[in-house]
Amino acid sequence: MNPGDGDSLRLVVNAEGRRVDAAILQGREWIDSETVEGNSVENLAPALRAILARTKTKPADLHTWIYSGGPGSLLGLRSLAMLLATWEISNHANSISKYRYSGLVWTAREIQRTITDQPFLLISPWRTNAWNVLRVENHPATESALEVVEGDPAADIDLPAYVLGERLRAIPPAGSQTLSLPKIETLAHHIGEPGFLVETNTIEPLQSGTTEYKKWTPTLPAQ
Structure with missing residues (x-):
């Protein structure tokens, strides 16, 4: 069921x-x-x-x-x-x-439901010089699309980017939008x-x- x-x-x-x-x-x-x-x-x-x-x-x-x-x-x-x-x-x-x-998948699906149906990146800091990145190109977002990015994520950002502010421990990439975990x-x-x-x-x-x-x-x- x-x-x-x-x-x-x-x-x-x-x-x-x-x-x-x-x-x-x-x-x-x-x-x-x-x-x-x-x-x-x-x-x-x-x-x-x-x-x-x-x-x-x-x-x-x-x-x-x-x-x-x-x-x-x-x-x-x-x-x-x-x-x-x-x-x-x-x-x-x-x-x-x-x-x-996954909180990242939850947030991404809320972005898709309430903000945009276009491709985007959802990023959250993980540890020093490493980030969790969820690339959302197909509807809906899934856990299998999660990656760890080592280094500066801005080097490979080619889509609108959101940063999950609940875990914000680093300076977000320029031009990104900070969000909180949904209710x-x-x-x-x-x-x-x-x-x-x-x-x-x-x-x-x-x-x-x-x-x-x-x-x-x-x-x-x-x-």
């Missing part, structure tokens, strides 16, 4: 940027949500407890988890993975269906769409190592 369909309750969690989102989704209707500014180490567990208490939902009622997998805050992604893994062992005995989404409510537009979610056996962040990406070094024009 498509995780975006049906009447069962789904847990939706985001811990990629400078905020934490926890929500319960039924079909494409939000039953409740909690957004807290700050890091996930301090705020993810309280956010989960808040939505469970308000909706009188038990952890065992949530058999589908939809979680943010990066690339993003490594601390946030690791704390999310540890908390959900512990929760699964304590409450579900490995009976959970798990689906990962959690916008996920309802994408969860049921092809290619947005990736089913996983465990909570598997994308940013667990560089091997998840195809490395690419920009080449400068010959002098």
